Amino acid sequence: MDNTTRFGVSLPGDLLEEFDRKIKDKMYANRSEAIRDLIRDFLVREKWEGSSHDVYGSLTLIYDHEIRGISDKLTGIQHHDHTHIVSTMHIHLDQQNCMEMMAIKGKASDVKKIADRLISTKGVKHGKLVMTAL
Ligand code: NI
Structure with a gap:
């Protein structure tokens, strides 16, 4: 990926702990991979909701x-x-x-x-x- 942007996220510690546990269960290699999937899923959902396509x-x-x-x-x-x-x-x-x-x-x-x-x-x-x- 040549156009990758890095950004920081602030989260409560317990939320991040739970997230880390979950993404380990789901066998994601790292947080970035999991967050990318969540963002894509969110964008796809936004796209189809209310879409006439x-x-x-x-x-x-x-x-x-x-x-x-x-x-x-x-x-x-x-x-x-x-x-x-x-x-x-x-x-x-x-x-x-x-x-x-x-x-x-x-x-x-x-x-x-x-x-x-x-x-x-x-x-x-x-x-x-x-x-x-x-
Ligand atoms: Ni049957």
């Missing part, structure tokens, strides 16, 4: 397929929003649990809305949306 989301859902009607309900939502759902991968985790991973494309507000609808479906145990923009 397309963003890309990956949504992971965990659910119990033995709950009556849940598979149909989740498939129904995906068909309803088929213009935004790029791809879906289904993994049978064990006798009971399924994982579904979806690639969603569209305006940030639309991607969020679709993800919220899927995550809030009764029987979904866990759901997480990660959004990114080019």
